[in-house]
Structures are given as structure tokens and as C-alpha cells.
Amino acid sequence: MSELKGACIVGQSGGPTSVINSSVYGVIDTALKNPAITRVFGAEHGIVGVLNDRLFDMSAEDPKELELLKYTPSSALGSCRYKMKDPDVDDTDYKRILEIFKKYDVRYFFYNGGNDSMDTCNKISKYMQKVGYECRVMGVPKTIDNDLFGTDHCPGFASAAKYIATSCMEVYQDARVYDTGIVCIVEIMGRHAGWLAAAAALATYKGAGPDLIYLPEVDFDMEQFLTDVERIYKEKGNCMVAVSEGIHYADGRFVSEAKTSATDGFGHAQLGGLAALLANAAKERTGAKVRGIELSLLQRCGAHLASKTDIEESYMSGAEAVKNAVAGVTDKMVGFKCTREGGKYTCKPELLNLTDVANTEKKVPLEWINKTHDGIEQGFIDYALPLIQGEPDLPKEDSLPRFARLKKVIVKE
Amino acid sequence: MSELKGACIVGQSGGPTSVINSSVYGVIDTALKNPAITRVFGAEHGIVGVLNDRLFDMSAEDPKELELLKYTPSSALGSCRYKMKDPDVDDTDYKRILEIFKKYDVRYFFYNGGNDSMDTCNKISKYMQKVGYECRVMGVPKTIDNDLFGTDHCPGFASAAKYIATSCMEVYQDARVYDTGIVCIVEIMGRHAGWLAAAAALATYKGAGPDLIYLPEVDFDMEQFLTDVERIYKEKGNCMVAVSEGIHYADGRFVSEAKTSATDGFGHAQLGGLAALLANAAKERTGAKVRGIELSLLQRCGAHLASKTDIEESYMSGAEAVKNAVAGVTDKMVGFKCTREGGKYTCKPELLNLTDVANTEKKVPLEWINKTHDGIEQGFIDYALPLIQGEPDLPKEDSLPRFARLKKVIVKE
Numbered sequence: 001m002s003e004l005k006g007a008c009i010v011g012q013s014g015g016p017t018s019v020i021n022s023s024v025y026g027v028i029d030t031a032l033k034n035p036a037i038t039r040v041f042g043a044e045h046g047i048v049g050v051l052n053d054r055l056f057d058m059s060a061e062d063p064k065e066l067e068l069l070k071y072t073p074s075s076a077l078g079s080c081r082y083k084m085k086d087p088d089v090d091d092t093d094y095k096r097i098l099e100i101f102k103k104y105d106v107r108y109f110f111y112n113g114g115n116d117s118m119d120t121c122n123k124i125s126k127y128m129q130k131v132g133y134e135c136r137v138m139g140v141p142k143t144i145d146n147d148l149f150g151t152d153h154c155p156g157f158a159s160a161a162k163y164i165a166t167s168c169m170e171v172y173q174d175a176r177v178y179d180t181g182i183v184c185i186v187e188i189m190g191r192h193a194g195w196l197a198a199a200a201a202l203a204t205y206k207g208a209g210p211d212l213i214y215l216p217e218v219d220f221d222m223e224q225f226l227t228d229v230e231r232i233y234k235e236k237g238n239c240m241v242a243v244s245e246g247i248h249y250a251d252g253r254f255v256s257e258a259k260t261s262a263t264d265g266f267g268h269a270q271l272g273g274l275a276a277l278l279a280n281a282a283k284e285r286t287g288a289k290v291r292g293i294e295l296s297l298l299q300r301c302g303a304h305l306a307s308k309t310d311i312e313e314s315y316m317s318g319a320e321a322v323k324n325a326v327a328g329v330t331d332k333m334v335g336f337k338c339t340r341e342g343g344k345y346t347c348k349p350e351l352l353n354l355t356d357v358a359n360t361e362k363k364v365p366l367e368w369i370n371k372t373h374d375g376i377e378q379g380f381i382d383y384a385l386p387l388i389q390g391e392p393d394l395p396k397e398d399s400l401p402r403f404a405r406l407k408k409v410i411v412k413e
Numbered sequence: 414m415s416e417l418k419g420a421c422i423v424g425q426s427g428g429p430t431s432v433i434n435s436s437v438y439g440v441i442d443t444a445l446k447n448p449a450i451t452r453v454f455g456a457e458h459g460i461v462g463v464l465n466d467r468l469f470d471m472s473a474e475d476p477k478e479l480e481l482l483k484y485t486p487s488s489a490l491g492s493c494r495y496k497m498k499d500p501d502v503d504d505t506d507y508k509r510i511l512e513i514f515k516k517y518d519v520r521y522f523f524y525n526g527g528n529d530s531m532d533t534c535n536k537i538s539k540y541m542q543k544v545g546y547e548c549r550v551m552g553v554p555k556t557i558d559n560d561l562f563g564t565d566h567c568p569g570f571a572s573a574a575k576y577i578a579t580s581c582m583e584v585y586q587d588a589r590v591y592d593t594g595i596v597c598i599v600e601i602m603g604r605h606a607g608w609l610a611a612a613a614a615l616a617t618y619k620g621a622g623p624d625l626i627y628l629p630e631v632d633f634d635m636e637q638f639l640t641d642v643e644r645i646y647k648e649k650g651n652c653m654v655a656v657s658e659g660i661h662y663a664d665g666r667f668v669s670e671a672k673t674s675a676t677d678g679f680g681h682a683q684l685g686g687l688a689a690l691l692a693n694a695a696k697e698r699t700g701a702k703v704r705g706i707e708l709s710l711l712q713r714c715g716a717h718l719a720s721k722t723d724i725e726e727s728y729m730s731g732a733e734a735v736k737n738a739v740a741g742v743t744d745k746m747v748g749f750k751c752t753r754e755g756g757k758y759t760c761k762p763e764l765l766n767l768t769d770v771a772n773t774e775k776k777v778p779l780e781w782i783n784k785t786h787d788g789i790e791q792g793f794i795d796y797a798l799p800l801i802q803g804e805p806d807l808p809k810e811d812s813l814p815r816f817a818r819l820k821k822v823i824v825k826e
Contacts, residue, residue: 016587016590045591045592048592072586073586073587074583074587074590075590078590078591079590079591079592080592081591165813166717166814167711167715169814169816170486170487170711170715170717171710171714173429173485173486173487173714173816174429174487174710174713177429177491177492178458178491178492178493178494179458179461179491179492179493179495184710203813206811206813208816273689276686291710293707293709293710294706296704296707297584297588297704297706298583298584298708298711300587301583301587302580303583304579304583304718305717307812385811388812388813389811389812390812391809391812397619398619398798398802399801399803400575400578400579400582400615400616400619400801401582403582403586
């Protein structure tokens, strides 16, 4: 494959994670050092920044501040939830993107996000192929939801999982401290896939976690839930429950549905308030004191509890995207192929077709959910435990996090 | 003062903290090594365990497990919210306590808790004096609320403050990531004193914290709040707010009051749901996307973010209680006397009269609250910053916390 010289754009999209900036640092760091890549731009708020001609000159940043991106949560370049239209119906945005790519001679496009972002990435890749504009397009995965197809796991999941497991272990200590017990419900993110709620089982595995765990992969039965909570509360004097925000009844209605009707840009229902709803139901049934705890944004930005493994793999996925693109690869996402034989964990990059990845959701395998649909099997523990390993040496200032401070110099020409 | 030989009881009471077990370890570790103290008992669920003759033999524990108490959140011995009656009205409980003290020859009583617990401790101390039973009674402070009278600060506050500041810094990154802004409300514990909500100002001091902070020391004005949120949201495109759960209107009603009517054992209203309430009000006013985040139990059990300074001072307060009691002191609480001259922080124990401490609440000084009552002045930063310093070397297993595992052997005789 002939060498392709030109500029690159990297953008971030969708809900942020604790380590998505480590991936973007992997892209930027590798691209800045590669002679084939003439300029390195960051798109402000993902594809929206490309459409609005709002690009940051990443070479203007202090390298030391860029390196701090490894430990800085949230999307440093800014994110978006912009849904690209089908180009056969309306190609306005695509023409605009092509115009910007031509303006800056952009020959490399790296898009860092989850399911919807890989859809955007795929559509742009296919459009550039169709119009014959040579640009290598690579997806760099991230999502705490861990639901991207074809990869062992997704950057961002492990750090959120570690936050959830640690927080559940701490809440477990606290929520059984009085002579009168309580029922404690912890609400965890995950609309359609229960990977994050399953991570609460890591706390249970360590002897200090939820008695009951409910995932959206199976139907939720309120009566069965209340019966089980009552039984455990009577037996143990306390009951701790972890639920995915996306749990639903057999007819498909979200359990939290009655609480909110707001939707986000993709038409997804905005969930929340489920912990309080279930806590109130448990209170009515048992008469116990109850606590509903929603981990909310904390679980996806808790960088102080990031997994070192996750930080390193996130960087690697960004770096691999650049290396492969320069080597001639396009239209792929960097996934992970892992082995766990004999307790030894290995992780290697694997290139997946963007077409296969876009909009396909990977759920928790049913064999990792117990028969009564209220707990997690050992298979998941063996899968997840290697991912959360390692304590990063977080930079601190006055014992508080020292996050990257970027200048974000907008390119004007 | 003549040497007093006999057994000791240590108990924990009230809401737990990340470091209350470090205080109790300070008591146990020091008492086990002191020849004047013949036996060391832990009371199961505080004074309730004394009344029920449920005492743990602390000498039966593995010393290594005991040492892990320094890093184990919540009250390892179990806590209670038991309100002692006025002994002049009903002395039943006091007679029972005396009976248990005589049964085990208890000559030292250490009670580890906050305001209500110091009231219990004081009543027991005065009763023992009145009936002429020689027993040295010492209060060992704890409360994330930081509202105990006479002491520079309370063990437990700093670790909760560090958790709050760090979490606010992380949420700040996350809650401004999209091209469309949001209004984010963080609800923080503190019924009558705003020390913990003020800790959110440490994040603002680091350039990544709330725009507005509301404490219960001053009256809350909903209309002014909505006007300010709207102004900041229009100016910056985002607005972050920290509120104490105890904020109230000028007539004294809690802002959250309409949401709940439950009360705890002391007749305090159980607050909660305030973040959602304010977020909804902000949404109605601004039309912005909103997030209400309640830090809930997480902030008081987040031992993984404990302050090393807090852990060490907590241990010291427990150790000092024992040393002073053996030396003849009684009827006191171990407070802290600190200096911060020239940026150099020192902390020394200071003995305070239980009578003065019991049921007196220390609030945030009004000069540390800004004139518009929606922010915190530098005086608080200078006060709080030294307290949160230092990263403890937390014991981990599989990158998850390794908490103390006590045998809790009940004494039978």
C-alpha cells in the first residue's frame, strides 16, 4: 500500500468514560510522531466540530498536559450525540464533511466512541469510499456499557466496573451498620446490556456485595423481586440489591418508565429514579428502612478508581488505530482479542469491520446469569476480574486530582 | 491519681464514616497494650450492645485484621441510634449499664460518635459519678458533619470532604462534555451544618467545581437560586450547583421537606430527593438538560479516597482517650487543637468537657460564606485543605479493597 500523506482528525462522541481521553491520547501521541501525518486536529464536540469547522491544533498543546489525558475523565475534546442521516436520503452533512476534509487535506479520520459513534464512523467511511475521496477511517472504541460487538471488551468498561465494585463493597459495609437493618438498592447504568450491573457481582465475590442483581438481559418480575427482598431481609436482617437502569417487564416496558418521559437525541428514553422507585416498593412490602442509591455520572467519571489495565489498553487502541491506518488499513475498528487460560490474561488488538460493529449490541451471555435471574455466575467473574487490575499512579496536587489543562487552539485558515 | 485496674468497653454510635474504625483501632490497640486495662470489649451496636450484654472479646481477634480497621469504612462493631432517656425521669437503662459494668468490672468506657453519641457518653459519665461507681468515661469524636463543639475539626470530616471534592472535580469534567450544556445539582449530606457542602468549594478552588454552593447556615431563596442558575447557564452554557441536604427557607422549612415525612430515632427528618427537586425546578426555568446527583452513603463510606491525615488523627484520638483515661482523666472528649500559620499545619489533642460538647452544634462561620450566600470564601479553603492531605496505602486484593474481617467473639460468662 502506498504511503498516504495528510492531516488527521480525531473526535470523541457519546457518553464519556474515565479513560476515553487515554484513547484519544493514544491517537494524538502516535499521530504527532508519525511523519505520514502532517497535522493533528481535534474535533470540538466530535462530528459537530467537523461540521462547524471547529478544529483544535493538537500540536499547540504542552506534551506534559497531553500526557495527563491518560488520567483525566470525560471527553477532553468535547462530545456530542449527533445522529447522522442516511446519506441516500440527505447527504448535506456528508458533503460538508468532505468539504472540510478537502479544506485541511484530511486523509485520516479517527472516531472514538460507542455504538452510535461507530455508526457515524461507518457512514462517513462508506461515503468517502463512494465519492472516491481517499481517507482512512478508523473507529476507536469506548463505552462503559461494554456492548460493542466483536471485541472481548470495550475501553472504559473496566474502570466503571472497578468503581461500581469498590463502591458496592463500601456501601455494603455502611448499609448494615445499625441494629435495625435496611434494604439498599443501588442503581447502575446500562440501558440494554447489563455488563455494568453485573460488575456489582465482583463485590459479592469478595464477600461484600449485593444479595440480588438484576440485568436487562432478562425480564424483571416485581412480585418475585419483592418476595426475594422480603425473604433475604427476614433471614439476614439486611438486603442489598444492584439493578441495571434498563430492567424491564416481560412486555418490554422499562420498570422506571413511569418516572420519566424525556428522551435523548437518539430517541432513547432517559432513565433514572429507579432506585427510589424500587426502594419505596421494598419499604411498602417489608416495612424496612430503605436507601436508593443512583451511581449516576459518578460511575463513568470516577477516574481516581480507574483500572491501570484499562488505561493502558485504551491508549493502545488509539495508537493501533493510527499505526494501522498509516499502514494502509481503513474502515475498521480496533477491538481486543483476549485470553484468560490458567488465570493468565493477555490482550491483543484485533481489527473489526466497521459495518459489523455499527449498531450491533453485545449483551451479557445468558449462561453468566443465574437460573433465578437475580445473580451472576462465576464465568463473568473470571471474565471481568483481569480487566480491573492495576492501580494507576494518578497525578495529584494538594491530594486532589490534577487533570489535563488543554489550550484548545482553534485552527483558523 | 491512683492506678485504676479493670476492663474497658469501646462502642460506636451514630452514622458511620470512612475512618471511625481507625479511631476504634486506636482505642483497642492502645488498650490491649496497657497493663491497667485487664480486658478489652467491643460493644455490639454501641450502647445497645451494653444493654443487651452483647460484648465482643477484642483480644480474640487477629492483630493483622485489627490493623486493617484503619482502612475499613463504616462501624465495624456495629452502630445504633439509641436515644438515652433523662436519668431523672427514667433510670432503667442506666441501672442496666451499671449492672453490666459491675458484671465485667468495667472501669473504662470509650464512646465513639458524634453529637448524639457525646450526649449518651455524657449522661453515662454523670450517672456513674452520681452513683459513685468509679469508671473513666471518654468520648472519641467522629462525624463527617464536622459539627462537634470545641474541636478544630472532627475525625471523618476530612475523608468525606476529600471524597466530595474529588467527585465534584470528576463530575465537573463530565457534566459539560456535550455541545448542549446541562445544569447539574449535587446533593451533599449535612442536616444543620454545611461543612460537607462547603467542601465542594475545594473543587472550585482547583478550577473544576460548582458555580453555586448553598449551605444550611443561611436561608435559601428558590427564586434567587433559579435566577442565578439561569444567568450562569446563559453565560457559560453549563451550571453546576452543590447543595447541603439541610437547606431551608427563611421560615425554617427544609427545601426538601415536601418530598418525605420519615424521621429517624432522634426525630430528625430524613432528608433526600433534594437534587431531583432542584434539578426539575432548574429544568422548568431554563429548559436545560439537568442532572440531580445525590452523593448519599457513598460520601461517608468512600474509604478508597480517605485522607491519610484523617486516618492518622482518628487513630490518635482513640489512642489519646485511652492514655488519658489510664492517667486519671474522665468525663472528657478528645478534641483537636490545630495551627495553620504560614501554611504549616499542626494538630494536637485537646481534652474538652463532655458537658460542653454534648448536643452543641458547630456551624460554618458566616464569614466563610460569601455575601450573596451562594459560595465559599478562602478562609474555608485554608481551613480544610490541610485536613484532606495524604494518600493512605490502602490494602487491596485483586485491585479491590481488603477490609478487616473480624471474628466478633461474643463474651459469655
